[in-house]
Amino acid sequence: MVPEGDSRPIRLAVLGSTGSIGSQTLEVAADQPDRISVVLLSARQRLEPLASAITTFRPETAVLTDPTDDDIPALVAGIPLLCGAQAQLDAISSTHPDVVVNGVTGAQGLLASLRTLEEGCTLALANKESMVMAGELMRSTAQKTGARIIPVDSEHSAIDQCLRGGNHGEVARIILTASGGPFRDSSAEEIASATPQQALENPNWEMGPKITVDSSTLMNKALEVIEAQALFDLPADRIEVVIHPESIVHSMVEFVDGSTLAQLGCPDMKVPIQYAISQPQRWPTRFKPLDLASLGSLNFRAPDLNRFPALGLAFRVLDEGGTLGAVLNAANEVAVAAFLAGKISLPRIATLVERAMDHHDNTPATRLEAILEADRAARDRVQEWIF
């Protein structure tokens, strides 16, 4: 965040810049050339799209965290291109951006989130896994340096915006909406025989493959419930989920006086991405406005935990706390990869995650080592069960 009235552009880092969130962040940056200056770009493996973004945005530094090729140029368009996960952390420190958009997928985004907070930079967080694995550590690190965590996840961005309408002590409940994914109306039998291709067809949102599978099992909503608890510091009984097939109401906050505020908009991740960078200001855009009359109706219903047991696991994590969130996340990442590789059925993802949680000896999640150890042990176990 840059103080209001300050006209210098926001120095922006985009981690995971070739993924779905990263490339949409670069679209926002391209639309706001006077307000945003991209100072750091990173990607995991894909040199070609990274090099093209380097040429367009001319950051101070770029990083390829996990190159598969030995033959990576040291300079692209005269800009240093570094390699390795450590180089990404060092680049966050050396460029010291105002805002870091973390669009990395999965547990590998955690260290970059922590480094951003240690540096006192604003973290625009799309990597929800950081909060699921290490919510307490993320919050205490932010408190120490005064860094802020602004959610990019559309539901949490909605809640963050609605919370501007009242004080924390006045919140009765937060209500996360869920599209329900491609199997919202499917029978248990149909879900059991779902193919990866069917799971990758989200009706409303364009996202990367991992999160799209998570949306089809409602594991994405489970991760978001845990993320919400960590971001907004509310007990489990004040967090609810409602299925909303149209994905127009992005989430809601009910206050103690019975008033409920909702944030609405067309499903477009560029809106919460831009808000995470611009807040507390709002910038004009060319985004498609909402046309409620042509939509006609909005629908809501309770989620079915029998067909989507993953969602129930989130509330167990909230009850038991500690490193159980890291276990849920790690087990899910391994199981989703196995499903996408055709090795297991879709319902087996939640079964394996629950089994990993049953096998876990819970410990407090205040130290990074304990979190990473829980993550590693859960991955090893689930790998073993799959093969």
Ligand code: MG
């Ligand atoms: Mg979301």
